[in-house]
Amino acid sequence: MIKVYGVHGSPFVRKVYIMLGLKGISFEMVQQRPFANDPEYKMINPLGKVPTLVDGELTLCDSKVICRYIENAYPEPRLYPEDPAERAKADWLEEFSGTSVTELATGIFFQRFMRPRVFKQEPDEKFISEIITNRLPPLLAYLEGHIPQEGFVFGDFTMTDLAIVSPFINASYAGYEVDPESWPRLAGLINRVKANPEVAAVLAEEARMFGAR
Amino acid sequence: MIKVYGVHGSPFVRKVYIMLGLKGISFEMVQQRPFANDPEYKMINPLGKVPTLVDGELTLCDSKVICRYIENAYPEPRLYPEDPAERAKADWLEEFSGTSVTELATGIFFQRFMRPRVFKQEPDEKFISEIITNRLPPLLAYLEGHIPQEGFVFGDFTMTDLAIVSPFINASYAGYEVDPESWPRLAGLINRVKANPEVAAVLAEEARMFGAR
Structure with missing residues (x-):
């Protein structure tokens, strides 16, 4: 297994x-x-x-x-696009989300959520403010340009949608939500991904674990 | 084009x-x-x-x-393995080489090659020594375990071999060579990859550019 x-x-x-x-x-x-x-x-x-x-x-x-x-x-059901150009776009968006975006989103998560709970230290609010005000917005704007108004990046739900949304789930544990006025497509995608039953089931497990600390 | x-x-x-x-x-x-x-x-x-x-x-x-x-x-000639398990191993070795290994190898390159030439500053030899003595050896040992004594990682030359070797080309510009006594397979792979005519042609262009500074 x-x-x-x-x-x-x-x-x-x-x-x-x-x-x-x-x-x-x-x-x-x-x-x-x-x-x-x-x-x-x-x-x-x-x-x-x-x-x-x-x-x-x-x-x-x-x-x-x-x-x-x-x-x-384990090809079925398909969770990535198969066309070479779409597949490459999926690879790039997953790379971008998993490196630069995750670094900033988990920076907020670490400072505001993990640091007080695990290390009994105050968050570094100056560092958080630099992320939220200066470093994250250009990356959010770039993502916004790759997300449709409705549905998912490649039509049906794929791992690309989850890869984009996953770091923001951690940021949301620390009280940071993507502003739907400034980045409506990204904010909408986050809600649509969270509504997927399999995503919701894993998030319920996370909530149980964090609640039990 | x-x-x-x-x-x-x-x-x-x-x-x-x-x-x-x-x-x-x-x-x-x-x-x-x-x-x-x-x-x-x-x-x-x-x-x-x-x-x-x-x-x-x-x-x-x-x-x-x-x-x-x-x-x-542009599938021909094939430069990655096609079997899902080998393909995944290729992806992982390229990821590992392109992140952690490159960070350390280009750290040496930046300090000893770029810093004196471009920024007219002395290299930070303490930082370089920490990389060479402590941080790089476990990664070299890991790579050594994935490289055959002869030939290439997947038999014929693939992009995986080039991905493993590429950061060490930069380190070699800064005078760092992988010790063939400690890591004979990696040192051998570096030589075999450099001997590929297309690799050699691009390295000749690099030498011309660096020589012309």
Whole structure:
């Protein structure tokens, strides 16, 4: 059986849990915190990040790589576009969302949510304000240009929609919501993705976990 | 005609130039320095990085995404494996090499090569020593475990080999060579990749450019 190392609440692990659910693939969740400096885990994931997927002989790190593998090895139902140009656009939007956008969105999440709860420290509000006021808006504007007014980026729901929305779920735990006046398409997409039953089920698990702290 | 925005010497742009050469695809090189804070360029690449590929209506950023698109849109000759598990392994090794390994290798390159030449500053030797002594060795050991004694990662030469080697070409400009006693497979792969005629041709262009400064 496929094993996924990770924890609920990571914007990257979330994508893999939801994708496996949407494909109807059973898997074992192995609890693994990121950056735990665990030498045994670093044998399978040299950076100590999450998620890691193990499928038989194959060990894969990085959620983009894992999700693309799941799509290729377990094609139905399709969760990425197949046309080479659309597929490349999907790859780029997932890369952009998983690096620069996630860095900023999880910066807010870390400062306002994790830091007080886990480290018993005050958030660095100057740093948060720099993200919200200066660094995030150009990236939101870029995403806005790739999102339709209704529906999803490639018509039906795909992993691209989830990849775009996932970092904002973490930011929302820290009280940051994308302003629907300034970025109506992105704000609408976030709501549509959250309404997907499989997404909603995983978010309910996250809520249970965070509530139980 | 395909346009590639970038400059010789970038470990990422290098991959795209070489791949297009290997596929026999003509393209226009548009000179673009990374992080130039050029508002016009940021319209097509929101992070201001290089390379960007423009193919008709399609604009793509990120070398992994670009190289995967070239492979899918222009399949011959094959430069990535096709089996889903091998393909995923290729994706992961390209991701790992293009992020963590490149960050460290270009750290050496920036400090010892770019900083004195471009910024007329001394390199930070303490930072370089931390990279070479502590941070790089575990990543080199991980790569070593994925490289065969002879030939290439998937038998014949693929983009995975070039993705692994490209950051070390930059490090070698700064006088850092992977120690063949400690990591003989990686050191051997670097030599075999550099001997590929298309790779050698692009490296000759880089040498001309750096020599002309």
